[in-house]
Amino acid sequence: xxxxxxxxxxxxxxxxxxxxxxxxxxxxxxxxxxxxxxxxxxxxxxxxxxxxxxxxxxxxxxxxxxxxxxxxxxxxxxxxxxxxxxxxxxxxxxxxxxxxxxxxxxxxxxxxxxxxxxxxxxxxxxxxxxxxxxxxxxxxxxxxxxxxxxxxxxxxxxxxxxxxxxxxxxxxxxxxxxxxxxxxxxxxxxxxxxxxxxxxxxxxxxxxxxxxxxxxxxxxxxxxxxxxxxxxxxxxxxxxxxxxxxxxxxxxxxxxxxxxxxxxxxxxxxxxxxxxxxxxxxxxxxxxxxxxxxxxxxxxxxxxxxxx
Numbered sequence: 001x002x003x004x005x006x007x008x009x010x011x012x013x014x015x016x017x018x019x020x021x022x023x024x025x026x027x028x029x030x031x032x033x034x035x036x037x038x039x040x041x042x043x044x045x046x047x048x049x050x051x052x053x054x055x056x057x058x059x060x061x062x063x064x065x066x067x068x069x070x071x072x073x074x075x076x077x078x079x080x081x082x083x084x085x086x087x088x089x090x091x092x093x094x095x096x097x098x099x100x101x102x103x104x105x106x107x108x109x110x111x112x113x114x115x116x117x118x119x120x121x122x123x124x125x126x127x128x129x130x131x132x133x134x135x136x137x138x139x140x141x142x143x144x145x146x147x148x149x150x151x152x153x154x155x156x157x158x159x160x161x162x163x164x165x166x167x168x169x170x171x172x173x174x175x176x177x178x179x180x181x182x183x184x185x186x187x188x189x190x191x192x193x194x195x196x197x198x199x200x201x202x203x204x205x206x207x208x209x210x211x212x213x214x215x216x217x218x219x220x221x222x223x224x225x226x227x228x229x230x231x232x233x234x235x236x237x238x239x240x241x242x243x244x245x246x247x248x249x250x251x252x253x254x255x256x257x258x259x260x261x262x263x264x265x266x267x268x269x270x271x272x273x274x275x276x277x278x279x280x281x282x283x284x285x286x287x288x289x290x291x292x293x294x295x296x297x298x299x300x301x302x303x304x305x306x307x308x
Contacts, residue, residue, distance in 0.1 A: 004111050005035025006087040008103055008161070011080030013073055014094035015044045020211065021094045025052065028092060029060045033103040036060075040083055041094075042067050044076040073180030074173040081167055089162050091184070095208045096158035102204040106161040109200055117166040117195035118188070120155035122203035128210030137199035144192035147185075148235060148242035154199050156207060157184040162191075169194050174232075179218070181225035189233055219257035226250045241277070244270040248279030255286040263287045 010028055014021050021041070028039055036059045041052055044067040056062045065083065069075035081089055088110060090103065106119050122136035137154035139146070146152065170191040173183045191197055226249055230236055236243045247270035255263025264287040270280035 005033065005107065006111075007035065007085060008033065008037045008088045008090055008107065009080070009084035009086030009164070010037060010039045010090045010092060011042065011077060011084065012039065012092050012094055013042045013044055013067070013076035013080070015046055015076075017094045018049065020208075021052075022055070024092060024094055024096060024098075025055050025062060027098040027100075029055055029057055029062065030100060031060075031098065031103045032100045033107065035107070037103065038063065038085060040065060040080045042076040042080045044073070045071050070175040072175070074175045074177055074183045077183065078172045078175065081164075081172060084164055087164055089164050089167075091157050091160050091162075093158045095211055097206040097208070098158075099204045099206075102159075103161070105200045105202070105204060109198065110161065110163065113196075113198070115196045116163075116198050117170070117191050118155075118160055118162040118197050120152070120159040120161075120197075120199040121205060122154055122199070122201055123156055123159060123205050123207045124203050126206050126208045126210050134203060136203055137201040139199065140201060141196060141198045142192070144189070145239065147189055147192050147197070148233075148239040149245070150242070151185055151245075152188075152199075155184070155188055155197065156205070158207060159199075159205050160184060160188075166191055166195065176228075178224040178228050179221040181222055182229055186229055186232070219253040223250050223253035223257065226253065241274045244274030244277035245279065247273065248277040248281075248283060251283035252279045252286065255283045260287040 039060065039062045041064045043064060048064045048066055050064060052062050052064045067076040067079045069078050077091065088107065102121060106121065109119050110116055120137065125133040125135060127133060135153055142152055142155065170187060174186050177183055177186060188197060226246055230246050236246055247266055251263045251266035251270060254266060263283045267280040267283040270277045
């Protein structure tokens with residue numbers, strides 16, 4: 001049987017990270033996939049860098065464009081999706097790195113299982129001096145119920161490959177989402193209601209946690225976005241663990257922002273729903289004196305998957 005190699009569109013939103021972006025592009029252009037790929041770099045609220053086109057190779061066209069929609073991550077992603085010619089659309093952040101076989105392995109999975117709307121992959125978290133963390137995907141198919149309970153890190157924005165038609169069913173990224181935080185998670189919750197979502201279980205991408213992040217330490221932004229998401233997806237209430245997780249994350253963000261009483265109150269609500277909610281306990285610790293939030297969260301994350 002002839003192997004099918006559909007056109008893959010890669011969408012990379014970027015803002016102010018020219019050196020990291022070029023490292024990312026090198027791993028995307030260097031894929032061992034036998035089919036063609038178009039790589040759309042979406043400059044968000046900055047001028048286009050036309051020199052990026054010089055990174056193109058045969059079958060690997062790099063096209064820089066400007067975000068023509070709402071400023072921010074969601075608008076930038078949607079700009080790329082709407083320009084995509086590929087049957088399959090892969091997303092990548094402008095600081096992460098793909099392994100050479102990533103596109104090949106995910107295309108194989110999507111071609112073999114036409115019921116899948118999207119697939120992720122295992123990841124390695126690059127933590128700098130703190131040491132890297134391997135995070136292979138636990139399951140080949142991820143249910144909507146699991147996504148309510150758990151963020152599922154292997155469905156990271158830099159691992160997702162989606163059918164272009166999935167956006168007709170699940171919709172585009174939500175440009176009303178405050179600060180664009182959790183835009184991929186919001187999309188996955190919608191997609192998993194109308195179709196199947198899966199993952200290639202092997203590690204196929206490095207996710208940089210050792211470089212500055214747009215969301216790191218912007219606690220109020222995080223809390224506002226999670227509150228919006230909790231209202232938007234009322235089925236969180238059907239999952240005690242999932243509801244408690246989101247409440248706990250909001251509590252933690254509010255406590256880290258200095259709103260200790262609010263954080264403690266929300267943590268209490270979370271623990272009433274699910275006493276083992278880890279972010280709720282972290283929020284209570286931060287609400288007390290003398291706790292440095294990032295160090296506490298980093299240490300806890302190294303203990304397992306419970307904080308995703």
